[in-house]
Amino acid sequence: MEFLKQCDLLRIEDILPFFSDFVTIEHFKEAISNSLKEYNQRILDLKEEMEEATKSAEMVREDIQSFRNKCTYINSSDVCDICNMLILIRPFYIFPCYHKFHSDCLREELEPLLGPGKKNKLAELDRRLITLNRVDNVSVGSTGMSNVELCRMEIDNIVASECLYCGENMIKNIDKPFVDDAEYEKMKKEWE
Template identity: 40%
Template sequence: MNSLLEVVYYFNLAGSVVTQGRDLNEVMEILEEKGSNQLKIEDILPLFPDFETIDQFKKPIIKSLENYNDRLTVLRTEMNDASKSIDDIRDDLAKYRTRCVATIDSNAACSLCEQALMLQSTFYIFACGHYFHGDCLFSYVRRLMKRNDANTLNETNR
């Protein structure tokens, strides 16, 4: 059964139980026995006549509020965990932006143009030992890319 059909089925079931004169506790118990978590107490309340006493609604309302509170607690914990993870990632990124991993010889040359690496302020050093000027590496990678990807790369680096 799809979700909408289930809701309609359980709503009709609850309506027929209410017309039999049963109270809210009994209706909720029957729905729980049937394995329905589709209907909440606020869905069933309009089925009851206006002259019902509030006492019979107390227990199911408290249970419903406790369920909402439990769900909110879980969501709050998940949000705190996600927020902490984001903060950790930001800290890591900040560390790695300014991190120098290698030392190079002052006469090191770009592996593409063979000019002195220190001639440009931006250069890249790879673990394999290759050094590249930022402009040289950008041009080389752009030549290897498809035209649409190269245009996108050009736009992002403007």
């Protein structure tokens, strides 16, 4: 029992198999009691952590649901934040930050900022969408949506996953110059 007190790594259940079957529990009563108290405390701590995690998950679910139910109003005079043309003349995206972009304007600005994986995926989805529009636009996928709708939804997930001006892409590219080196040299020569 002294060995248990000297070494924090060992527990009573680790050394019990080394005792004979005829040893009485009286010798281990205190150690077993302490071990059970520790386990009890650990179980209570885990229950508390689980309750906190459940509450956090519920709060996240509520936030997601409130985002799904969020709406905004668009005036007929609202314009695209990229081209400054009326927003309602073409398909558009509007973000929770209230930035508004025509879908083609957003794609044109966003594509250079995408990584190669997302660029390739977007190109593949465009090709598939063109093929589906030509061949088959009524087939239904496993979700009950047409294949064309599924393809458009995947494109939307890439293009509209975050605001062009407020999203992570803009933050990642904050140190990128507005004019690349080749264009800068060309402009410099024109000004001379």
